Amino acid sequence: MITLTDVPFDPGAALNAFSDGRLASGAVVSFLGLARGEANQPTALELEAYGGFTEREIGRFAGEAMTRFGLDDVAIVHRFGVIAPGEPIVLVMTAAAHRREAFEACDYLMDYLKSRAPLWKKEHGPAGARWVEPTSRDLADIARWD
Amino acid sequence: MARVLLFGRLSDIAGWHERPFEAASLSSLKRLIADQAPDLATALDAPGVQTAVDQIVVRGEAVLSEGAEVAFLPPMSGG
Numbered sequence: 001m002i003t004l005t006d007v008p009f010d011p012g013a014a015l016n017a018f019s020d021g022r023l024a025s026g027a028v029v030s031f032l033g034l035a036r037g038e039a040n041q042p043t044a045l046e047l048e049a050y051g052g053f054t055e056r057e058i059g060r061f062a063g064e065a066m067t068r069f070g071l072d073d074v075a076i077v078h079r080f081g082v083i084a085p086g087e088p089i090v091l092v093m094t095a096a097a098h099r100r101e102a103f104e105a106c107d108y109l110m111d112y113l114k115s116r117a118p119l120w121k122k123e124h125g126p127a128g129a130r131w132v133e134p135t136s137r138d139l140a141d142i143a144r145w146d
Numbered sequence: 147m148a149r150v151l152l153f154g155r156l157s158d159i160a161g162w163h164e165r166p167f168e169a170a171s172l173s174s175l176k177r178l179i180a181d182q183a184p185d186l187a188t189a190l191d192a193p194g195v196q197t198a199v200d201q202i203v204v205r206g207e208a209v210l211s212e213g214a215e216v217a218f219l220p221p222m223s224g225g
Contacts, residue, residue: 033225047225048153050217053201078225090225114224120154121223131155133223 002059004049006081011091018075018093025072027099029106031092037085038125045089046122046129049080054118061112069105071096076109080119111142148175148210152186154220156195160186167216172197172208175216194221 003009011032019028035045062074073095083089092109096102113119115134122131147166157163160183169175180187189195198217199208210216 050151050153050198050201050219053198053217056201112224116222117224118219118222119225120220121225122154131158131220131223133221138224 001075002055002062003075003077004051004055004080005077006079008087009077009079009091011077011088014075014077014091015093018073018095022072022095024097025095025102026097027102028093028095029099029102030094031090031106031110032088033090033110035083035085035087035089043085043126044124045083045085046124047078047080047083047089048120048122049078050118054080057118058113061117062109065094065105065109065112069094069096069101069108071101071105074105074109076113078113078117078119082124108145111138111145114138115142147212148214148216150175151215151217153217154223156186156189156218156220159189170210172199172204172206172210172216175210189220190218192220195219 015030037043058076062076066074071094075093077091079089090113092106094102094105115138122129148169149164150167151164152160167175167178169178196203196219198219200215
């Protein structure tokens with residue numbers, strides 16, 4: 001399930017809900033991404049989403065990851081709007097029979113989300129605001145899976 | 147009438163996020179934009195800008211039905 005929200009979310013509650021009642025899955029892996037603050041600099045992150053389109057595209061990719069890694073389930077919570085330093089931006093949760101597939105799928109989905117997901121990122125800093133593109137590191141990370 | 151949505155840097159360049167245009171095809175919409183907002187038209191032609199009609203990415207020409215939603219999507223930056 002793909003959830004986009006413009007208000008802070010509770011990652012612990014989301015993980016409990018995702019794990020609850022699973023009998024066949026021996027492994028649940030989660031990754032929580034936080035908005036990083038630069039030292040002594042008032043910064044905020046703004047993410048723009050295209051309502052409906054963004055969820056569907058991320059969902060399509062999550063479905064591919066389900067098949068590729070043989071997952072039992074996957075869920076992603078992603079913030080949009082203005083995000084303060086230290087707040088959770090993204091939570092990826094994968095469930096599989098065994099841990100390896102769950103770890104790898106979580107890693108893969110994060111590489112996708114950081115480079116190809118239909119989200120547009122703006123950084124607000126002391127010098128003004130600027131749109132951010134994926135870094136060369138982000139692009140190298142997703143290329144590992146091709 | 148089509149509803150045009152701009153995302154990312156495109157809405158900063160144009161100064162708006164959403165605006166109606168009287169256009170029955172993508173090519174006539176782009177002609178209108180070129181007349182009214184040449185800076186935006188140039189930005190729309192930049193590499194990596196995708197077009198979605200009613201939330202489906204299209205390439206080339208497309209017919210715009212009454213109330214169609216056209217979105218111009220700059221290169222996606224991820225979260």
